[in-house]
Amino acid sequence: DVVMTQTPPSLSVAIGQSVSISCKSSQSLVYSDGKTYLHWLLQSSGRSPKRLIYQVSNLDSGVPDRFSGTGSQKDFTLKISRVEAKDLGVYYCAQTTHFPPTFGGGTKLELK
Amino acid sequence: QVQLKESGPGLVQPSQTLSLTCTVSGFSLTSNSVHWVRQPPGKGLEWMGGIWGDGSTDYNSALKSRLSISRDTSKSQVFLKMNSLQTDDTAIYFCTRLITTDWYFDFWGPGTMVTVSS
Numbered sequence: 278d279v280v281m282t283q284t285p286p287s288l289s290v291a292i293g294q295s296v297s298i299s300c301k302s303s304q305s306l307v308y309s310d311g312k313t314y315l316h317w318l319l320q321s322s323g324r325s326p327k328r329l330i331y332q333v334s335n336l337d338s339g340v341p342d343r344f345s346g347t348g349s350q351k352d353f354t355l356k357i358s359r360v361e362a363k364d365l366g367v368y369y370c371a372q373t374t375h376f377p378p379t380f381g382g383g384t385k386l387e388l389k
Numbered sequence: 390q391v392q393l394k395e396s397g398p399g400l401v402q403p404s405q406t407l408s409l410t411c412t413v414s415g416f417s418l419t420s421n422s423v424h425w426v427r428q429p430p431g432k433g434l435e436w437m438g439g440i441w442g443d444g445s446t447d448y449n450s451a452l453k454s455r456l457s458i459s460r461d462t463s464k465s466q467v468f469l470k471m472n473s474l475q476t477d478d479t480a481i482y483f484c485t486r487l488i489t490t491d492w493y494f495d496f497w498g499p500g501t502m503v504t505v506s507s
């Protein structure tokens with residue numbers, strides 16, 4: 278199975294700051310069709326995960342452009358600019374290039 | 390709109406069988422896939438398995454011997470059955486749709502907490 282390693286495991290941030298979360302995979306996530314099936318989700322406290330970004334950099338509907346995703350092959354980054362209180366929670370990267378789908382261990386974003 | 394909702398017993402005794410139902414609306418099971426993902430308390434997400442639009446299934450190899458996923462398309466329901474439950478199966482169980490145009494989990498149910506305890 279593909280191992281997804283997220284760092285850091287937690288981040289303390291002040292409102293208005295920018296943060297970056299890293300996600301590294303044990304194998305390249307480029308599929309035979311040339312696409313990269315690396316996605317980001319946010320799980321706010323007590324709720325189910327919510328989609329944020331799919332295929333590395335595509336923002337889901339309604340996700341503000343303060344969020345951005347970059348990366349390729351085995352190395353990916355989620356950046357949040359001007360953090361707001363509603364951004365707090367646990368961020369997960371997930372890959373569906375290889376079966377089974379696997380998730381990173383999560384990065385908890387909390388207020389400083 | 391697309392919705393999924395899990396239901397099932399909150400408490401299961403060790404060695405017993407867990408049965409969960411995911412009731413969906415807003416999309417057809419015959420042209421979409423639904424998967425189960427679980428989350429032990431305070432831990433991360435684990436894909437368990439899923440059922441595809443054609444009715445075929447895939448399972449996490451670590452759970453395959455204990456897990457069965459099926460569906461009733463007429464009722465828009467997907468079922469999970471897992472036997473020989475142990476305390477480390479205590480988790481929140483989510484059902485989620487894997488959209489096969491972009492290959493990501495786009496909609497999730499609220500989850501149902503299952504505690505394995507005598």
